[in-house]
Amino acid sequence: MEPQEAIIKKILEIPTASLSDALDDVGIRGFMDHSIKLRTCDVKIVGPAVTVKDRIANRKVTPIKALEVIENAPLGAVLVRSIEDVSGDEAANIALFGGVMAQASKVKGLSGAVLDGGLRDLAECKTLAFPVFSRSVTPSTSVGRTEVVGVNVPIVCGGVLVKPGDIIVGDLDGVVVIPKEKLREVVERALKIEETEKKMTAELTKSTSILSVIKKYSRL
Amino acid sequence: MEPQEAIIKKILEIPTASLSDALDDVGIRGFMDHSIKLRTCDVKIVGPAVTVKDRIANRKVTPIKALEVIENAPLGAVLVRSIEDVSGDEAANIALFGGVMAQASKVKGLSGAVLDGGLRDLAECKTLAFPVFSRSVTPSTSVGRTEVVGVNVPIVCGGVLVKPGDIIVGDLDGVVVIPKEKLREVVERALKIEETEKKMTAELTKSTSILSVIKKYSRL
């Protein structure tokens, strides 16, 4: 059986759009809410999720637990953090990640971070060229607003269930979650979709009849 | 009478802001919701609308009808597509346009696309430098989520009624719709607004009294 590293390498060549379609094919909504966008640099991410679950709180707790997750994450992991008991709109006014976490994540070799909430220290994260997907950018800290209530537990991020070890893929189109138990199946389907698309694109540039090409491949 | 091509050439020199003001003058709200923004490249678009109307559906239908609209569109047309029965927030999680449609649209000589919904394959659309205005960018397809229920019929896009042949104008400020039956009147008014603005701007850079210049032209 193929090792996970080989599969991750393949996914680097597959757009989130085709992965989302392959997930549709197996009956799973895999794409996160469109508001969760790449904010820091134009770098595609692929890696297994490590997760941090917050809830609203008004005492000041340094998020040591979130840093422990980064410290102990496998090389290439993607940090996924969300607040369990707020709407996306409210979460957008609370930064769940910033310069110190970005530096720590980079030192530890994480692939990126995905936040159902805000990002702060955008200038610093851009300088580090560490890929962060978030709902917003805001100067406000999570300290005094939320506290960590679980690490490496299942969470909901951008409307999608994320279990530790699920494969997170993010590019310019957004973020897709592939459940780990479906990884091989989804990637195989996505590769077939990509193959058809490449043939279709090649014919489209030559042909003047779009419809005949589309009908031949009947895929959009 | 001036041919439409000559009028379109003039509009290329008029910002959407002045066109929106001219539409205000004749009692029409012409600007689409601010969320519908240029996503792919910094190119102004002007052209007659061809329209595609979707509604929510959960069977998988290849949007052949949307491609037929592109295939049969007049040179320079703007594809306008929206879903009739969802909120803007929901539409933002459904891509109504992507790489294949962008390629087809480019080959067929369309000026651009305006979507009350998402765009996918952003990287590809950027490479093609095809101008697309949309509410969002998302990897999810419309296939299995919506189906085309009308082509070249009146639709509502970004809160504005768009009839086939209405002139769509989009720039960095957003999208404006000029009803075809008001085209001459609106463009004439907009040109006068532009003329005043240019004089005012010239004086403003020379004068230290903003107010006297503004009062002279009483226009903002």
Added chain:
Amino acid sequence: MEPQEAIIKKILEIPTASLSDALDDVGIRGFMDHSIKLRTCDVKIVGPAVTVKDRIANRKVTPIKALEVIENAPLGAVLVRSIEDVSGDEAANIALFGGVMAQASKVKGLSGAVLDGGLRDLAECKTLAFPVFSRSVTPSTSVGRTEVVGVNVPIVCGGVLVKPGDIIVGDLDGVVVIPKEKLREVVERALKIEETEKKMTAELTKSTSILSVIKKYSRL
């Protein structure tokens, strides 16, 4: 006592994130809603607020009062404008600032503008390189949609109370308001936060144990 100019110079070196934390420390929410973002150029702003308060109206009034505020503003001031009786979503479809105001503001030496509403003439504002923070970009004018009902009065902008003379700070992370009566206290606290952060960052790049560094400084 330090003159205000000296304090403003110091603030230019302090990110909004640390100012927001310092405001948290003294019990004040200082950050505006995340939707109010820098739209025109990547320039940090710091300056005392001059304010314009609008309300919804449907008669056409040239906003002479808003221009008087610009004409009479002290050098380096920041124009803050909001509409008192609408939601942020509705305000986003009304431009409260555009090319003429940007030119006037630049000639008069203002530092920038912050709008709880839309911006228009984005291309022109980019050319002028005048920093504008707004909820949106839209071609629609405020003329005929709102009228000015107060100048240099307290207003609420992005969910935060702004009194004339309060210090407005905006950067890539967003906008923070420092009440004038708290200025010295907040800046002192923010400078201490910055000092700790710099030490921590320096150690983080050397150390492999993030946690030990964080625990030492216990600050994120």
